Amino acid sequence: MRIRRRTRITVAVVVVILLLLAVAVYLRKKAPPEAARLLPESDGIVYLNLRPLRAVTHFDQRPVTHDPDYQNFIDATGIQFERDLDEVAFAMHRMPNPSGPNGAVAFSEVFVGHFDGRRLAQYLEGITSTREEYAGHTIYSIPSNGRTVRVTLLGYDVVAVSNTPTAEQIHSILDRYRSAALPFAGSSLLSDYYEDVPLLSLAWGIGQIGLPLGDSGDVRVMGLRLPINFDSKFIASLRWTGSLRLRLEEIAPTDEAAASSAEAAKLVLGFARNAEITVPGMTDADLKPLLNSIQIEHHKDRAVLHATLPMPLLQRLVTPENLQPQAAVGSGSK
DSSP states (O other), X not given: OHHHHHHHHHHHHHHHHHHHHHHHHHHHHHSOOHXXXXXXXXXXXXXXXXXXXXXXXXXXGSOOOOOHHHHHHHHHHOOOHHXXXXXXXXXXXXXXXXXXXXXXXXXEEEEEEXXXXXXXXXXHHHXXXXXXXXXXXXXXXXXXXXXXXXXXXXXXXXXXXXXXXXXXXXXXXXXXXHTTTSTTOSOHHHHHHGGGSOTTOSEEEEEOOOOOOOTTSOEEETTEEEOOOTTOXXXXXXXXXXXXEEEEEEEOSSHHHHHHXXXXXXXXXXXXXXXXXXXXXXXXXXXXXXXXXXXXXXXTTEEEEEEEEOHHHHHHHSOHHHHSOTTOTTTOOO
């Protein structure tokens, strides 16, 4: 009897452990990617998973000429972003003074990939102006075009960068890194809106719109006024479902505001489909299928746009030239 009882207890313990593991795996799948969870509070977030994009487009195999600063970075560190970068997450911080050194927006970034930490640290040691020890990590401060770019190596495959005016954001990334095992840790943007990002999205963004206003305070496309709600949140995503699907969702302050946005977008779309227009970087063979694939819906306080991106367009957008960092670590002018 004792043996049977012990067997039943052992089986029960194993079942409980398996259930806990299943719950943990489920939570991990529903949680934002770690690179995004590490980002500080911000006005917007953009995340890219480059692994599937690299597999589909083979952009890392295309010959490309690097600019001199980026080539120096490659020679010193062995890091080539189009080949070695797997994930990147950007946080965008609106600046109170758009005429300041950062312009209208500053950035905090988390890069995940295949890095030689020793060579990267040596490179940073050679260009840093000051160092700071925080939470067991070294933060390198590098002057760049009137700003300070702060860089820290979080792990053997994770690097964080921020060009905000103070060290608050890079400190926040390090603080979050210490609690990164928590699947739903992260900024308030992630807490409030990540559940609206479609599952298995290759790329996505969350935030408020930041379009420049015309003289009248309006936003206009092809001469048509759009009733943009600057209190709205926007969620954009790309995912593969047999084709590359773009989804852009506006979460408006009211049902009426969402309905107005949807109707205005349909009006602009109808005009674009019947007009001869050109878009930089796109051919007519790309533009017409893209415009014809667009569908616009309205559901309560949400206006949603669906579209299918032609593969040739994706292959032109995801190129080594476009993936080269405008501010490679230590050289930059982001």
